[in-house]
Amino acid sequence: MEELAKQVGAFLKEKNWQLVAAESCTGGGLGEQITAIAGSSAWFDRGFITYSNASKIDMLGVNLKTLETYGAVSEETVLEMARGALQRSQAQLGVSISGIAGPDGGSSDKPVGTVWIAWAGKQTQQARKYAFKGDRHAVRLQAINAALKGILTSGNL
Numbered sequence: 001m002e003e004l005a006k007q008v009g010a011f012l013k014e015k016n017w018q019l020v021a022a023e024s025c026t027g028g029g030l031g032e033q034i035t036a037i038a039g040s041s042a043w044f045d046r047g048f049i050t051y052s053n054a055s056k057i058d059m060l061g062v063n064l065k066t067l068e069t070y071g072a073v074s075e076e077t078v079l080e081m082a083r084g085a086l087q088r089s090q091a092q093l094g095v096s097i098s099g100i101a102g103p104d105g106g107s108s109d110k111p112v113g114t115v116w117i118a119w120a121g122k123q124t125q126q127a128r129k130y131a132f133k134g135d136r137h138a139v140r141l142q143a144i145n146a147a148l149k150g151i152l153t154s155g156n157l
Contacts, residue, residue: 001141004148005033005040011152012043012093019151020091021047022060022081024072024098025115030144045091050081060084073098073110075118075127082120082127093154094120095147099130101139115143119150121157 012019021030021044031047034040048059053072056062061084062077070076081096099115106112113134118127128150132142 001033001145001148002036004145005037008034008148008151009037009040009043011155015092015155017092018043018045018090020045020085020089020094021147022085022094022096023047023049024051024056024081024096025101026097026099026140026143026147027051029140030095030097030147033144033148045089048085048088056081060088071110073100073114073116075116075129078116078118078127079120079125082118082125086120086122092122093151093157094118095151096120097143097147099132099139099143101136101143103136113139115139115146117143117147117150119154119157121154124157126154126157 028049034044050056053067062080066076078096082094086094096118102112113132115130132139
């Protein structure tokens with residue numbers, strides 16, 4: 001994953017962009033992978049760890065109605081998280097992650113391994129749902145990997 005994080009850094013530097021991350025189920029793991037790269041301060045502005053719904057509301061401006069209607073693990077929530085992070089930073093690209101890493105917390109409609117990731121630019125945004133397999137650690141690593149890969153394809157945001 002280190003090589004992927006380096007590629008993300010090169011991509012962002014080439015565009016003269018900074019990145020902001022809003023993480024829930026990964027608990028700062030994305031930020032850790034990014035800041036493990038020397039010189040990442042040139043392209044990583046900041047990260048928000050918003051594990052609770054209250055923190056998503058307080059730190060990112062996620063609407064309570066969104067959380068009540070769709071839940072924390074939803075397209076609507078991760079899009080609001082990414083936009084909120086972007087608005088509260090100096091970055092040009094925001095990424096957000098919210099999911100159910102397990103081993104508990106899953107349901108029939110959102111089983112363990114369900115993760116939503118969003119990428120937001122100043123004009124547009126996109127989100128994608130994933131169904132990862134494995135234990136808690138594996139789900140979190142797969143989410144971080146998917147978020148990094150998505151950054152590399154977000155040049156049109």
